Amino acid sequence: MKWINHQIVTGFIVCTATDNALFTASAIVGAVLPDKVEGSPPKDSSAYWKWRKKHRTWSHYPLIYLVLIAAAQFAKEYYPEPTLAFVLNLITYALVGALLHIAEDGICGKVPIFTPNKKYGIKLFKVGSWREYFFVVLIILICLFARFGDIALLKSYIDLLET
Numbered sequence: 001m002k003w004i005n006h007q008i009v010t011g012f013i014v015c016t017a018t019d020n021a022l023f024t025a026s027a028i029v030g031a032v033l034p035d036k037v038e039g040s041p042p043k044d045s046s047a048y049w050k051w052r053k054k055h056r057t058w059s060h061y062p063l064i065y066l067v068l069i070a071a072a073q074f075a076k077e078y079y080p081e082p083t084l085a086f087v088l089n090l091i092t093y094a095l096v097g098a099l100l101h102i103a104e105d106g107i108c109g110k111v112p113i114f115t116p117n118k119k120y121g122i123k124l125f126k127v128g129s130w131r132e133y134f135f136v137v138l139i140i141l142i143c144l145f146a147r148f149g150d151i152a153l154l155k156s157y158i159d160l161l162e163t
């Protein structure tokens with residue numbers, strides 16, 4: 001998936017789930033983190049294949065991000081200081097963004113799940129294909145429906161307006 005699409009999909013999911021602009025911004029930053037830590041592919045051919053072998057291994061290993069999230073949440077419990085708690089929440093959502101990136105990579109390629117070097121995935125579409133954009137639009141529509149499609153809630157708003 002293209003970086004911009006990682007950011008759009010992750011942004012919509014986190015915004016829908018949290019309804020918080022700062023957490024969403026954090027997740028959007030984290031949405032490209034697993035690729036960023038790998039650095040850009042080297043131009044030199046032998047260096048490229050060395051880089052390629054490590055591509056989507058440790059950087060895309062979900063357990064690392066889960067452990068970091070647990071550490072941030074533990075630190076929050078241990079030092080209940082509001083500013084620190086807020087910063088730790090921002091870090092947590094950046095890591096959630098990274099986890100969503102890995103899940104998104106897992107549907108257009110392969111990513112590690114249990115160990116860093118064994119990868120799994122289902123290839124629903126090719127990166128940059130029209131199917132990718134279709135998928136992105138679908139996620140946006142699902143998020144919008146989840147956020148605004150609650151008919152009962154909508155009706156209660158209307159009732160409230162009428163009173």
Ligand SMILES: [Zn+2]
Nearest residue numbers: 034035101105
């Ligand atoms: Zn990736």
